Structures are given as C-alpha cells and as structure tokens.
Amino acid sequence: MASVTEIGMPMVGLGCWKAQKIEEVVYNAIKVGYRHIDSAAAYGNEKEVGAGIRRAIQEGLCTRGDLWVTSKLWNTYHRREHVPMACQRTLDDLGLDFVDLYLIHQPIALAYVPFDAYYPPKWTDQPGNAGKIILDRVPYRETWEAMEALQEVGKAKHIGVSNVNVQLLMDLLSYCKIKPAVNQIESHVYLQQPGLVAFCQAHGICVTAYSPLGAKSYLGIGLASAEDDCFLEPLLTSIAEKHSKTVGQVVLRFQLQRGCSIIPKSQNVDRLKENLDVFGFELSAEEMEAIKGLERNRRFSDPAEYTRAWGAPGSAIALAGLPIFS
Structure with a gap:
C-alpha cells in the first residue's frame, strides 16, 4: 500500500478535532x-495548529x-460571498498562504454569523451554543462554485467534500468544473460505508476515513457507550495478537x-508513533473479510441527529426567513 494517495496526500494524517494542547501535539506529530x-475552523484551534506547524518548520x-x-468550510459560510472570507480567516489563523485541501465540512447550510459576533463558528447563532439553529437556503452548487474559485486563485491546492452521500455526489458530478478530490467520511469497523467508498473510488475521488478508531473520541461526550468500543472486540484482539500489533493498528x-x-487523533507521542506504524504488516484476505463482518451501521457523528436534537420540543430551529418551528 502506497503511503500517499493519487493526489499526493499522505495516507495517514493527524486529526485535530477535540485535541488538547494542540500546538504541542502538532509539533510532536511532525x-x-x-x-x-x-x-x-469549527475545531476552534487553528491558531494553535498553525503555531505547531511554524515551530516545526522553524526548527528544520x-x-x-x-x-x-x-481545513474545512463551516456550515455558516456556505453563501458564495462568504466562502472566500472563511477560507482567508482559516489561512490567517494557520499562518499559511494556502491549504493543500479545503473541504465543505457538511452538506448543511446555516445562516451566516459574522466573525465579530463569534468565532470559531458553532451550530447555533449565539456563543456557547445558547441560541437556535437557523438553516439557510443555499444550493450546494453555489457553495461548490465558490470552492472552485478558491482553487483557481491558489488559496486551496485541492477542494473536496465531507459527510456527503452517493446521491449528492452524483448531483455534484453533473455540474462541477473541478471534481472533488476527496470525500471525508466517518468510517470505522462498525460503520464501513462500502457502497459510498466504492462509488468514490470508481469516480476517482479519494476517501478519507475520520474516526477510524471508532468510538474512542465519542465516549466522553455522550455519543457512544462502552459496547461501541471496537477495542474490546474479540475478533480484533485475536487478529492483533497474531500480527503482534495493537487493535488500533489493525483497524487503521x-x-x-x-x-x-x-x-486518527492522539495526544500521546507513543500512540502517535503507533498510529503511523501501519505499513509494515498486511491483513490477509480472510482477516479483511472477517472484519467486514463487524459492520453495525453505527454512526457516531450524524449531523441529522444534531439538527433533530435542536428541533425537539422545547428547543429552537428555524429556516431563514420563516418562523421558528419545533
């Protein structure tokens, strides 16, 4: 297995969501x-990520x-005029002239919230998620065309999407001038999304699996429980023992x-090394098939669930220009 994708993106990267002391983590990872x-942008730590990058470069x-x-375009910046503003804010925070890849974070448009109202962006219209979700009517095509303009002027070397299914990809491919280079999706042994992966690969779209270790990032925030932890899966522990590897290395x-x-994300230097050390062994065809059998269709990060929760009785969700509904 090559260590880079067709577009030159390294196959293993460091995820920065929910990471603490991220400047040090990024520096150590490099x-x-x-x-x-x-x-x-929505991770709220791009200034620290940029500081870690600068430190590594300065030290040679x-x-x-x-x-x-x-980096990724957040939901509140989907309108054509807001896309370049959001990208530039990310570049300023990272201290970079360009990003190698800029993704539409989610196929959900929210009403614009100015940077000076609050930043980094969140799901709702007020700081601290205290307000209401306000959905906006922005065609995905409008957002994608603005993304294409970013690539054309060199702010992003490549552009792509995230959390997008086959149906939306088919629509996007019908009109795009620049095909998405990447679709970043939640994927782990309990949510493998084989049909979506196969579609992307058939159309020359790289797939990046986020949360490839499964429930680990969600256990402490109420989105997963102990029975969701694949590290306790007997099949995986058996395969790991056979290869003298960890369960984490097997699922990666x-x-x-x-x-x-x-x-994958880790703040521990030894775990960072472990997550990178996944090219020196190979799973057999039988082991791959056995792992495929672990599929549960268990999704931990579901934007539809986030909006549904805010739309429950007693909460507030609105469509721009229309009354709030619950």
Whole structure:
C-alpha cells in the first residue's frame, strides 16, 4: 500500500478535532514523521495548529512543501460571498498562504454569523451554543462554485467534500468544473460505508476515513457507550495478537487496505508513533473479510441527529426567513 494517495496526500494524517494542547501535539506529530495535518475552523484551534506547524518548520523538521494541511468550510459560510472570507480567516489563523485541501465540512447550510459576533463558528447563532439553529437556503452548487474559485486563485491546492452521500455526489458530478478530490467520511469497523467508498473510488475521488478508531473520541461526550468500543472486540484482539500489533493498528490497517486514507487523533507521542506504524504488516484476505463482518451501521457523528436534537420540543430551529418551528 502506497503511503500517499493519487493526489499526493499522505495516507495517514493527524486529526485535530477535540485535541488538547494542540500546538504541542502538532509539533510532536511532525517530529515523529506525520506530514498530513487535518484541521477545521469549527475545531476552534487553528491558531494553535498553525503555531505547531511554524515551530516545526522553524526548527528544520520539515518545509511547508513537505506538509499536507487540510481545513474545512463551516456550515455558516456556505453563501458564495462568504466562502472566500472563511477560507482567508482559516489561512490567517494557520499562518499559511494556502491549504493543500479545503473541504465543505457538511452538506448543511446555516445562516451566516459574522466573525465579530463569534468565532470559531458553532451550530447555533449565539456563543456557547445558547441560541437556535437557523438553516439557510443555499444550493450546494453555489457553495461548490465558490470552492472552485478558491482553487483557481491558489488559496486551496485541492477542494473536496465531507459527510456527503452517493446521491449528492452524483448531483455534484453533473455540474462541477473541478471534481472533488476527496470525500471525508466517518468510517470505522462498525460503520464501513462500502457502497459510498466504492462509488468514490470508481469516480476517482479519494476517501478519507475520520474516526477510524471508532468510538474512542465519542465516549466522553455522550455519543457512544462502552459496547461501541471496537477495542474490546474479540475478533480484533485475536487478529492483533497474531500480527503482534495493537487493535488500533489493525483497524487503521483495515482502512488503508481498502484504499482509504486515515486521520486518527492522539495526544500521546507513543500512540502517535503507533498510529503511523501501519505499513509494515498486511491483513490477509480472510482477516479483511472477517472484519467486514463487524459492520453495525453505527454512526457516531450524524449531523441529522444534531439538527433533530435542536428541533425537539422545547428547543429552537428555524429556516431563514420563516418562523421558528419545533
């Protein structure tokens, strides 16, 4: 398995969502060999991510050209005029002239909230998620055309999508001038999305699996429970023992062998090294098939659930220009 995708993106990257002391984490990740950093405006830590990158470059650990930096357009900036503003804010925070990949974070348009109202952006219209979700009527085509303009002027070397299904991809492919380079999706042994992965690969769209370790990032925030933890799966522990690897390395290797790049997160230096050390062994065809049998269709990060929760009785969700409904 090659260590980079067809577009030159390293197959293993560092996920920056929910990471603490991220400047140090990014610096340490680069120091141990990572060259792919996955960030987003909504993670609220791009200034710190940029500081970690600058420190690594200043110390000669890498050059800017060695790195692949991804960021994402948040839902409140889907209108044509807001896309370049949002990208520039990300570049300013990261301290970069361009990102290697810029993704539409989710196929959900929310009403615009100015930077000076609050930033980093969140789901609702007030700081601290205290307000209401206000959906906006922005065609995905409008947002994509603005993304294409970013690539044309060099602010993003590549553009792509995230959390997008086959139906929306088919629509996008019918009108795009620049095909999405990447679709970043939740994928782990309990949510493998084989049909979506196969569609993307058939159309030359790289797939990046986020949360490839499964429930680990969701256990502490009420979106997963202990029975969702694949690290307790007997099949995986058995395969790991056979290869003298950890369960984490096995589930990451599973994604690589099915052609997906991965962006696991860790703040521990030893775990960072472990997550990167997934190219020195290979799962057998029988082991791959057995792991495929673990499919549960268990999704941990579901935007539809977030909006449904805010739309429950007693909460507030609105469509721009229309009354609030619940």
